[in-house]
Amino acid sequence: MALLELVDVAKSFGSLKAVDGVSFSVEAGEIFGIAGPNGSGKSTLFNVITGIPFGPDRGMIRFDGEEIGGLSGNRIARRGLARTFQRETSFDGLTVFENALMGLSFGATKMPAAQAHEATAEALTFVGIDFASFGRLAGELSVYQRKCLMLATAIAMKPRMLLLDEPASSLTKPEIEASVELIRRIAGRGITILLIEHVLTFLMSLSQHLLVLNQGSVLAMGAPRSVIEDPRVIEAYLGTRRAA
Amino acid sequence: MSAVDTSTPSAVLPKAVPLTPGRVSWQREALALVVGFALLALLPLVITDSYSRHVLIMIFIYGVVASNWDLSLGYGGVFNFGHLALFGIGVYAYSLLTKLAEMNPWIALVVSGLIAVVAAVAVTVPILRLKGIYIILVTFGFAQLVMQVILSQSDYTGGTQGIVRIPTVTWFDHNMVRDAKFAYFYIALAMLGASTVFLRALVRSRTGISIVALRDNEEYAVSRGISLARQRLITLAASAFFTGIAGAFYAAYQRNASIEVFGMSLATIILSMVLLGGTSTIYGAIIASFVLTVFSESMADFGAWRPIITALLIIVVMLVYPSGIMGMLKSASRWMTRSRNG
Ligand SMILES: Nc1ncnc2c1ncn2[C@@H]1O[C@H](COP(=O)(O)OP(=O)(O)OP(=O)(O)O)[C@@H](O)[C@H]1O
Ligand SMILES: [Mg+2]
Numbered sequence: 001m002a003l004l005e006l007v008d009v010a011k012s013f014g015s016l017k018a019v020d021g022v023s024f025s026v027e028a029g030e031i032f033g034i035a036g037p038n039g040s041g042k043s044t045l046f047n048v049i050t051g052i053p054f055g056p057d058r059g060m061i062r063f064d065g066e067e068i069g070g071l072s073g074n075r076i077a078r079r080g081l082a083r084t085f086q087r088e089t090s091f092d093g094l095t096v097f098e099n100a101l102m103g104l105s106f107g108a109t110k111m112p113a114a115q116a117h118e119a120t121a122e123a124l125t126f127v128g129i130d131f132a133s134f135g136r137l138a139g140e141l142s143v144y145q146r147k148c149l150m151l152a153t154a155i156a157m158k159p160r161m162l163l164l165d166e167p168a169s170s171l172t173k174p175e176i177e178a179s180v181e182l183i184r185r186i187a188g189r190g191i192t193i194l195l196i197e198h199v200l201t202f203l204m205s206l207s208q209h210l211l212v213l214n215q216g217s218v219l220a221m222g223a224p225r226s227v228i229e230d231p232r233v234i235e236a237y238l239g240t241r242r243a244a
Numbered sequence: 245m246s247a248v249d250t251s252t253p254s255a256v257l258p259k260a261v262p263l264t265p266g267r268v269s270w271q272r273e274a275l276a277l278v279v280g281f282a283l284l285a286l287l288p289l290v291i292t293d294s295y296s297r298h299v300l301i302m303i304f305i306y307g308v309v310a311s312n313w314d315l316s317l318g319y320g321g322v323f324n325f326g327h328l329a330l331f332g333i334g335v336y337a338y339s340l341l342t343k344l345a346e347m348n349p350w351i352a353l354v355v356s357g358l359i360a361v362v363a364a365v366a367v368t369v370p371i372l373r374l375k376g377i378y379i380i381l382v383t384f385g386f387a388q389l390v391m392q393v394i395l396s397q398s399d400y401t402g403g404t405q406g407i408v409r410i411p412t413v414t415w416f417d418h419n420m421v422r423d424a425k426f427a428y429f430y431i432a433l434a435m436l437g438a439s440t441v442f443l444r445a446l447v448r449s450r451t452g453i454s455i456v457a458l459r460d461n462e463e464y465a466v467s468r469g470i471s472l473a474r475q476r477l478i479t480l481a482a483s484a485f486f487t488g489i490a491g492a493f494y495a496a497y498q499r500n501a502s503i504e505v506f507g508m509s510l511a512t513i514i515l516s517m518v519l520l521g522g523t524s525t526i527y528g529a530i531i532a533s534f535v536l537t538v539f540s541e542s543m544a545d546f547g548a549w550r551p552i553i554t555a556l557l558i559i560v561v562m563l564v565y566p567s568g569i570m571g572m573l574k575s576a577s578r579w580m581t582r583s584r585n586g
Contacts, residue, residue, distance in 0.1 A: 091465070
């Protein structure tokens with residue numbers, strides 16, 4: 001059974017159809033990639049799935065067999081659907097440790113403080129943040145470290161599915177390679193991943209299924225190899241592709 | 245943290261990871277609190293005149309109101325400009341409960357705190373979906389509304405005349421009037437102590453951390469399962485309890501209630517304390533209530549110049565040290581450690 005299923009989901013801003021009748025489903029355990037030119041509606045799609053900050057105008061979104069379309073963002077998160085944001089985001093006034101502790105304390109599994117403490121440390125070490133940094137304010141971290149921290153807070157929630165919005169944007173080459181490796185290890189924990197990315201090679205090396213959005217609609221979907229050979233994809237993508 | 249580290253982390257965590265990395269441990273903070281309040285408790289031995297004790301009592305009352313405002317404003321980032329109305333509600337709730345309903349003054353103190361909590365919840369519900377300036381508008385409107393209600397019910401509240409001869413708290417058969425404010429001093433100090441322990445325990449807890457998370461990035465916090473509505477209600481309700489009690493105690497101490505507590509001048513003074521002390525610290529607001537009140541008292545000879553000089557001082561401090569007195573103290577302690585370590 002599909003873990004996440006969307007049927008004819010749409011979201012408009014005034015006359016702009018940002019997401020326009022999108023349907024697809026993600027199987028448990030896979031890494032599912034989403035590509036598309038700038039402004040094609042990728043982030044908006046994440047927003048409506050997670051209800052942050054808004055749900056869809058229309059369509060059905062089912063997670064783990066249950067409709068989540070009308071739920072509030074924090075409820076959806078607690079059901080085990082975690083997300084990251086395109087821009088590296090952190091709670092700047094909190095320490096690195098407290099950032100991750102938040103994921104743990106309000107996510108699907110609520111733990112007593114002592115247990116939460118250990119699990120928090122584990123999530124942070126998992127993404128490569130060492131003990132020496134636990135007490136630093138998150139606002140002091142570098143872009144890459146903040147992206148890792150955002151992943152740690154998501155993992156700390158013990159989600160069933162993780163939605164990653166351009167985890168490699170504004171990173172250097174070695175950092176991108178490290179991110180690919182980290183996402184593999186996250187998938188290795190049994191977390192299903194829905195991955196938005198501009199860098200096509202990034203998606204090609206990671207995902208089992210690939211969907212290409214264009215102007216809010218699904219342009220192509222299927223095995224990554226066949227999708228990138230689709231002439232419509234080549235046209236839409238190469239026309240507007242960001243300089244890598 | 246190395247820039248890029250993909251190595252599989254070790255399964256074993258070092259035992260030395262403190263419970264609150266980067267923060268003062270709760271044991272050390274508790275010890276500092278006990279020492280601090282013990283020193284304050286010794287003050288009446290040195291300060292024996294009733295006027296100076298009165299100033300200290302007012303500092304404690306202001307300290308409670310300001311530090312509770314720091315919870316919603318500093319930690320929560322909620323511009324609750326109705327905070328002083330919660331204080332005013334405490335004043336009038338106590339006055340009416342003891343005078344009209346003849347409730348025991350001690351019970352009335354606590355009940356007034358609870359009434360302020362109910363009022364805070366009532367004003368939080370309409371602002372849950374609002375941001376920034378709109379929150380200021382609604383909470384400010386709430387304060388005006390409470391004041392208008394009190395003015396309109398002049399049969400009970402005395403309208404602009406206020407309420408006089410309010411029953412005060414009693415301590416067995418101790419004479420509250422002829423002890424040079426000895427008993428009031430300790431009641432006020434106990435109130436400040438209870439409020440401070442409550443606030444610090446709250447902001448150190450996971451609930452307190454989530455309040456800051458929501459302030460720093462609302463969408464991110466929600467995406468980690470934190471409920472905006474629930475945490476915001478907790479924030480405002482928690483900030484109201486001791487504020488209401490402080491209002492009640494103020495009424496019991498002054499033995500009269502007046503509509504002036506809803507005025508801009510008191511709100512401005514308390515807000516200055518929150519900002520001057522350094523937000524999101526709790527202690528800053530308390531220290532600033534001490535500094536500002538003592539400063540203002542010492543300037544008594546300057547007459548009309550007093551508020552102007554005080555305002556200038558606040559502006560200068562805020563320009564040089566935007567993080568306020570607590571920011572100053574932190575840099576001072578860092579500077580001292582550095583010079584000690586060479
Ligand atoms: N909150 C909003 N209000 C109005 N328009 C919006 C909003 N969010 C997105 N849009 C518009 O919807 C369209 C899709 O935006 P979206 O951010 O989903 O694109 P994207 O595929 O994530 O692009 P990018 O690759 O640049 O991240 C864009 O035209 C954008 O301007
Ligand atoms: Mg985007």
